[in-house]
Ligand code: DX5
C-alpha cells in the first residue's frame with residue numbers, strides 16, 4: 694500500500710486547524726510533522742506542545758520527524774503528545790539501537806532517518822529492528838527544495854537491503870516529491886511519500902491530495 698503524508702511545514706500556521714481539516718477532506722493517510730531545533734538543522738519549527746494540539750483535533754495519525762540533537766530527551770514528550778510514528782536521524786545520535794527500542798516500547802512506530810549524503814550501508818544493522826526508514830531526498834531544514842537525483846539509487850539499495858534481511862520495514866521518502874516524480878519513486882519502491890510544498894502551495898488542497906493518491910493508485914494497478 695502506498696501512503697501519502699502531507700508535511701505541515703508548508704502549511705499556513707495561522708490557520709493550522711482549518712488546514713488540517715483540508716488534509717482530512719482530501720483523505721491524507723498521515724500528517725508529517727517536521728520538528729527542528731536550530732542545531733541539527735538551520736531552522737526552528739515547533740515541538741510537542743503543538744503536536745499535542747494537533748492530535749486533539751484530528752484522527753489522522755501523526756508522523757513526527759525529529760531533526761534535533763539529543764532526541765532521547767524528547768521521545769517521551771512526543772509519545773505523550775500522541776505521535777504514532779517517530780523518526781530520529783542516524784546522524785543526530787549515538788545510541789540509535791537504544792533509541793529505536795525505546796520508541797517501539799512505547800507502542801509507537803520507530804523510524805531511522807538519513808540525510809541525502811549518508812550511505813544506506815550505515816543502516817545494515819539498525820534496519821533489522823526499525824518499522825521504517827526515512828530517506829531524505831533534500832537536505833533537511835526547509836520545504837520547497839529541489840529533489841536530489843542521486844537519492845534514487847538509495848531507494849534501490851534500501852529495497853535490496855530489505856530483501857536481503859528478509860524484513861518488511863517501510864521506506865519513507867522526504868523532500869522534493871511532486872506530481873511529476875511521484876510515480877517513478879513509487880515504482881522504485883517508496884511506500885510513504887512526504888509531500889509539503891507541492892500540496893500546501895496549491896489553491897485546492899483536498900483536490901491536490903486526491904490527485905496524488907490517484908497517481909499512486911494507478912502505480913499500484915500497473916504493478917499488479
Ligand atoms: C525538510 C522536511 C520535509 C519538508 C518537505 O527538512 O523534512 O518534510 O517539509 O517539503 P517539500 O515537499 O516541500 O520538499
Ligand code: ZN
Nearest residue numbers: 727758867887
Ligand atoms: Zn520531514
